[in-house]
Amino acid sequence: MSEKNMNVLPEKRHMGLKASRTLANTSIYILLIVISVIWLIPFVCILLQSFRVESTYQVGYVMPQQWGLDNYRNLFQTDFPRWYLNTFITALVTAVLQTVIVLCMSYTLSRFRFKMRKPLMRFMLILGMFPGMLSMIILYRVLSDLGLTQQNAVPGLILVYIASSGMGYYVSKGFFDTIPKSLDEAARVDGATRFQVLKKIILPLSKPIVIYTILTAFMGPWGDYVFARYISFGTSAGMNVAVGLYNWLNKDQIASRYTMFCAGGVLVAVPVAVLFMCLQKYYVEGVTGGAVKG
Amino acid sequence: MTNDANETRQGGAGSRILAVVGILLLGCLIYLLVGGIFSGIGVPLWVSGIVAAVFFLPLAAGCVTCWDKLYAVYRSGNEKETLRLSKWEKTIYSLMKIVLGIPTFFKNLGLAIGRAFKSAGLAIAREAKDIVSTFIHGDWKTKVSYLVMGFGCLARGQILRGVLFLLFEAVFIGYMILTGWYWLSMLPSLGLQGPTKEYNYVLDVEVTAYHDNSFKILLYGVLTIFFIIAFIYTWRQNVKQNQIAEKILASGKKLRSGKEDLRSLVDDQFHKTLLALPLTGILIFTVLPIVFMILVAFTNYDGTHNGYTNNLFTWVGLDNFNTMLSWTAGSGGNTQSYAATFGEVLSWTLIWAFFATFTNYFLGMFVAMAINKKGIKFKKGWRTILVLTIAIPQFISLLYVSKMFARNGLINQFLIGMGWIQEALPFWEDPTWARITVILLNIWIGIPYLMLITTGILMNIPADLYESARIDGANAWQQYQKITLPYMLFVTGPYLLTSFTGNMNNFNVIYLLTGGAPTNPAASSAAGTVGYTDLLITWLFKITTGAESQYYLASVVGILVFVVVALISLVVYNVLPSIKNEEDFQ
Numbered sequence: 079m080s081e082k083n084m085n086v087l088p089e090k091r092h093m094g095l096k097a098s099r100t101l102a103n104t105s106i107y108i109l110l111i112v113i114s115v116i117w118l119i120p121f122v123c124i125l126l127q128s129f130r131v132e133s134t135y136q137v138g139y140v141m142p143q144q145w146g147l148d149n150y151r152n153l154f155q156t157d158f159p160r161w162y163l164n165t166f167i168t169a170l171v172t173a174v175l176q177t178v179i180v181l182c183m184s185y186t187l188s189r190f191r192f193k194m195r196k197p198l199m200r201f202m203l204i205l206g207m208f209p210g211m212l213s214m215i216i217l218y219r220v221l222s223d224l225g226l227t228q229q230n231a232v233p234g235l236i237l238v239y240i241a242s243s244g245m246g247y248y249v250s251k252g253f254f255d256t257i258p259k260s261l262d263e264a265a266r267v268d269g270a271t272r273f274q275v276l277k278k279i280i281l282p283l284s285k286p287i288v289i290y291t292i293l294t295a296f297m298g299p300w301g302d303y304v305f306a307r308y309i310s311f312g313t314s315a316g317m318n319v320a321v322g323l324y325n326w327l328n329k330d331q332i333a334s335r336y337t338m339f340c341a342g343g344v345l346v347a348v349p350v351a352v353l354f355m356c357l358q359k360y361y362v363e364g365v366t367g368g369a370v371k372g
Numbered sequence: 373m374t375n376d377a378n379e380t381r382q383g384g385a386g387s388r389i390l391a392v393v394g395i396l397l398l399g400c401l402i403y404l405l406v407g408g409i410f411s412g413i414g415v416p417l418w419v420s421g422i423v424a425a426v427f428f429l430p431l432a433a434g435c436v437t438c439w440d441k442l443y444a445v446y447r448s449g450n451e452k453e454t455l456r457l458s459k460w461e462k463t464i465y466s467l468m469k470i471v472l473g474i475p476t477f478f479k480n481l482g483l484a485i486g487r488a489f490k491s492a493g494l495a496i497a498r499e500a501k502d503i504v505s506t507f508i509h510g511d512w513k514t515k516v517s518y519l520v521m522g523f524g525c526l527a528r529g530q531i532l533r534g535v536l537f538l539l540f541e542a543v544f545i546g547y548m549i550l551t552g553w554y555w556l557s558m559l560p561s562l563g564l565q566g567p568t569k570e571y572n573y574v575l576d577v578e579v580t581a582y583h584d585n586s587f588k589i590l591l592y593g594v595l596t597i598f599f600i601i602a603f604i605y606t607w608r609q610n611v612k613q614n615q616i617a618e619k620i621l622a623s624g625k626k627l628r629s630g631k632e633d634l635r636s637l638v639d640d641q642f643h644k645t646l647l648a649l650p651l652t653g654i655l656i657f658t659v660l661p662i663v664f665m666i667l668v669a670f671t672n673y674d675g676t677h678n679g680y681t682n683n684l685f686t687w688v689g690l691d692n693f694n695t696m697l698s699w700t701a702g703s704g705g706n707t708q709s710y711a712a713t714f715g716e717v718l719s720w721t722l723i724w725a726f727f728a729t730f731t732n733y734f735l736g737m738f739v740a741m742a743i744n745k746k747g748i749k750f751k752k753g754w755r756t757i758l759v760l761t762i763a764i765p766q767f768i769s770l771l772y773v774s775k776m777f778a779r780n781g782l783i784n785q786f787l788i789g790m791g792w793i794q795e796a797l798p799f800w801e802d803p804t805w806a807r808i809t810v811i812l813l814n815i816w817i818g819i820p821y822l823m824l825i826t827t828g829i830l831m832n833i834p835a836d837l838y839e840s841a842r843i844d845g846a847n848a849w850q851q852y853q854k855i856t857l858p859y860m861l862f863v864t865g866p867y868l869l870t871s872f873t874g875n876m877n878n879f880n881v882i883y884l885l886t887g888g889a890p891t892n893p894a895a896s897s898a899a900g901t902v903g904y905t906d907l908l909i910t911w912l913f914k915i916t917t918g919a920e921s922q923y924y925l926a927s928v929v930g931i932l933v934f935v936v937v938a939l940i941s942l943v944v945y946n947v948l949p950s951i952k953n954e955e956d957f958q
Binding site: 113116117123139276351354365 | 391635638639640642643646649653654656657660662664743744747758759764766767768771773780784786788816821827829880884913917926927930933936937941947
């Protein structure tokens with residue numbers, strides 16, 4: 079009797095477990111589907127509405143009654159191509175220069191032990207607590223004295239982005255901290271200079287973090303509104319996509335520009351999103367590392 | 373033994389006072405939090421008072437009844453004693469530790485500041501002594517170097533260093549004579565003469581002549597002070613170089629040549645090369661503007677006093693802080709005082725940061741765990757869908773979603789079309805609706821980040837922990853509570869803090885979604901338009917871009933933002949570890 083029970087019980091428990099697991103998994107699937115739908119709706123809507131021809135304002139349905147590329151064609155009659163080019167150039171130059179600066183900074187703070195290291199890091203932590211926006215007031219006036227605002231906003235904007243990018247060293251410093259120091263020391267013993275250590279040993283190992291830094295630096299300018307708005311200061315030729323498209327949703331423009339905003343949004347989002355998706359692996363590594371290191 | 377008991381009794385009297393203070397503080401905190409949320413959604417103040425009391429009274433009663441026991445544990449400093457406490461007592465104990473930690477924290481802070489001043493004073497004294505003794509004991513080359521920088525280096529054959537020192541001195545003296553002196557001398561007044569109308573006899577018209585420029589005086593004044601500090605530092609280095617060189621020569625060794633100096637810049641001095649560019653950028657584009665803007669808070673720089681083309685601006689002392697922190701209402705009838713407006717915006721900023729951080733944190737963790745669960749397929753696919761909100765620039769998604777929820781937006785029109793509602797839902801028109809919608813939409817933006825972060829960390833939790841928990845018969849909730857959550861909190865504690873302060877300054881989400889709307893009419897006349905969803909940071913932006921461009925007010929707000937963020941960070945950094953260690957211990 080007891081032996082029989084012994085045989086049955088685990089079996090029964092197993093069955094119960096299995097059933098409850100299927101139930102749990104099914105509910106999780108339902109939940110994930112609901113979440114996915116919520117997450118996708120806005121993007122599907124914006125894509126569909128960018129093809130709508132019959133009206134240019136907000137309507138209560140999603141599927142266009144008349145499909146067409148009118149909105150995309152109209153974009154080229156506006157300043158949109160200029161904004162796009164502005165943003166693209168800014169993003170490209172920023173990606174290169176910012177990566178160099180951030181890597182210099184984080185590598186130094188991770189690898190070298192010099193007297194001012196700790197005070198420097200603490201100082202930058204405190205600096206970071208000031209709202210960066212505040213400095214725009216003065217930077218705008220200085221840059222406008224140098225002639226780097228309004229229609230010449232692109233170089234000015236690049237300068238602003240890269241100049242203080244050294245403050246964002248945390249994530250890559252965390253990465254460099256994980257590369258064993260014994261590698262450096264071995265090379266130093268063999269007579270390599272510090273520069274050679276960086277070039278021949280550290281950089282080849284740092285591909286993930288380099289890509290992460292380039293990716294975030296490249297994506298930053300596409301979404302920046304505040305600095306771009308200050309520096310372009312109402313001059314259409316100097317705007318980036320964010321500032322330009324934001325203005326299209328003003329009360330007096332939205333009725334005629336709404337679907338064009340959608341089309342512009344799609345044109346901006348697709349290349350950036352594709353790039354991001356391709357390099358997603360590196361982004362995840364960087365973000366996770368950064369959060370754990372603090 | 374008796375001694376011990378005595379001490380406990382003596383400590384008991386003091387501790388009661390502390391307990392009362394602590395409980396009162398806690399009560400205020402709860403009232404502020406509950407009142408803040410409730411008044412935000414339009415519930416009268418007395419109701420939030422009652423709700424706060426419901427939360428507060430049992431807590432206070434609990435504190436009073438078991439205070440002595442808990443305080444004894446606290447005083448003993450033996451963390452193992454906490455194991456004997458009940459769950460309820462443990463909660464109160466950790467609260468008590470935070471409250472009791474605050475005075476100690478401020479005491480330590482004061483001590484640290486005092487120590488910093490003392491050590492700075494000692495360092496200056498040491499440097500001065502060193503400078504004098506180097507002068508007295510040095511040879512004539514060293515002595516000349518005190519006036520002509522780099523002379524010692526040149527005379528001892530270190531040409532490169534000598535030339536650089538000398539060049540720096542020449543540039544400095546030249547700059548000070550040519551312009552530096554003017555900026556410095558004008559700094560106390562920020563300019564004497566504004567623009568004047570002058571009659572031009574040749575052209576027979578009135579022309580405006582521009583004179584002093586307050587903006588430039590302040591800017592270059594600060595730069596000149598930076599330059600002087602740099603000069604003093606370099607001069608000190610110059611003296612030190614002489615001292616070192618004398619010592620090296622006395623011991624019979626050779627000095628470094630210029631070539632070796634250059635080589636060391638890619639070797640043992642490589643960090644200087646690497647840091648030169650980033651630090652220069654930070655100095656000019658971050659430190660200088662911040663110093664400038666802090667100073668602006670003490671002037672009357674605004675749209676009508678722009679310092680050059682209309683009126684000069686000048687120092688006004690602490691007037692702006694007085695304005696911002698005074699409770700007297702403005703002149704325009706029912707205009708609210710600045711302090712009241714600031715308080716409202718600050719409390720919403722804190723509430724927002726709290727909800728934005730923790731809703732994202734827990735929901736993100738939940739989604740990550742759901743996707744990570746064994747037996748769920750298409751893990752990568754689910755993640756990719758969520759990650760879309762990161763991949764697509766925020767201004768597109770946020771602006772679009774903001775319009776979706778507008779009065780005539782997609783959602784309202786759809787709901788009306790389906791006949792589910794008669795009138796458009798006031799997503800952005802009603803303060804409460806707007807606040808809740810913003811928090812909900814922020815979840816849409818924020819979950820993917822948290823999902824990515826937590827996925828990585830969840831995978832690091834040793835699987836055998838769960839294994840043994842399951843053998844002990846722990847269910848899923850218990851496993852989460854005892855293993856996952858403590859581990860996550862321990863690892864992501866610092867991240868939670870940065871994300872809290874980051875959310876306080878989350879300009880993009882608020883500005884692109886609501887632009888601060890709906891407008892708060894009572895607060896608005898105080899300083900431009902202020903809305904119910906405005907954070908301090910968007911308010912600051914509106915002040916600077918508003919019609920009056922009250923830059924001085926924006927600086928005051930900026931400084932206050934800094935103070936709030938710094939205080940929160942300091943307190944959390946110093947108080948949190950005790951809780952964290954405890955959790956680690958459990």
